[in-house]
Structure formats: C-alpha cells, structure tokens
Amino acid sequence: MTQTPEEQAHTFIRQTVSEHPVVLFMKGVPDQPGCGFSATVVQILDHLGVDFAGVNVLQSDALRQGIKSYSDWPTIPQLYVNGEFVGGCDIIREMYASGELKTLLNEQGLLAA
Numbered sequence: 472m473t474q475t476p477e478e479q480a481h482t483f484i485r486q487t488v489s490e491h492p493v494v495l496f497m498k499g500v501p502d503q504p505g506c507g508f509s510a511t512v513v514q515i516l517d518h519l520g521v522d523f524a525g526v527n528v529l530q531s532d533a534l535r536q537g538i539k540s541y542s543d544w545p546t547i548p549q550l551y552v553n554g555e556f557v558g559g560c561d562i563i564r565e566m567y568a569s570g571e572l573k574t575l576l577n578e579q580g581l582l583a584a
Contacts, residue, residue, distance in 0.1 A: 480537025488551045492581055493523035496538045497548040501525040508560035509548045515567045516550075520583055521576055553579055 474482065488494050493516070499505030501513050505527070516523050528535040528547055535547070542549055542556045550557045552575065557563065566572035576582045 476533035477537050477540060480531070480533045481541050483534065484538060484541045487524065487526060488554045491524040492553055492579070493521055493576075494526060494551045495523055495548055496526045496528050496551070498527070498529050500527050505529055506547075508546070511560050512548045512550060512563050515563055515572070519567075519573055519576060521581060552576065552581070 484496075495501070495509075495512055495516065497504060497509035497512065499509055501517075501523075504510035504513055513525070526534075528538055538547065538549055539545055544556065544559060546559045548563075549559055550563055557572075557575070558566070563572060566575070573582065
C-alpha cells in the first residue's frame with residue numbers, strides 16, 4: 472500500500488527523531504539558516520554546545536507541511552529532544568533565557584559536562 476506524501480513525511484520525521492537525540496526541523500541548514508527564526512535556534516543550540524541534526528524542510532513541500540501536522544504546531548523551526556517536540560523559536564528562546572533548556576538537555580544527558 473502506497474503512502475500519501477504526508478504519511479511519507481511523517482514516517483521520515485518519526486525515523487529522524489528516533490535516530491538523533493536532538494533534531495531541529497528548520498528552513499535551511501545549520502551552516503546557512505534560511506530564516507531568522509531558524510538562525511536564532513541554531514545560535515542557541517551552538518551556544519549550549521549541543522550536537523544536533525538539522526533537517527531542511529525547504530527540500531520538500533510534503534516535509535514542510537508534514538512537520539506541521541506531525542507536531543500539530545504551525546511554525547518552523549521545530550526542536551525535538553529524544554523524540555519529543557519541545558517547541559518553536561519563541562519557546563526555545565524563552566526556555567534558553569530561563570535556563571530551562573539547558574536543564575532539559577542536561578537531564579537528558581545531551582550536554583558535555
């Protein structure tokens with residue numbers, strides 16, 4: 472049975488978040504973010520020294536739409552930690568400012584000591 476483009480996107484997303492502890496679905500790639508929001512989250516993750524996989528949602532329209540329906544979240548970027556959706560740019564920025572993001576990543580064993 473063939474999957475719809477959305478189902479294919481959801482399968483790809485599920486596989487990606489299960490293979491990588493920290494995944495950022497973003498516009499562009501970490502070295503060249505395609506929007507300011509993606510750039511902000513990349514800077515925060517880099518500042519914390521987190522090893523993360525960046526997935527460019529602009530590579531496919533099905534993926535760009537699929538990530539929104541997968542998480543039930545309307546905007547990109549989207550950060551996943553150990554398979555769980557954490558949030559978009561505003562939430563990540565607030566969590567970073569309050570120290571909550573560092574605590575979460577520490578508790579998950581994802582920050583170098």
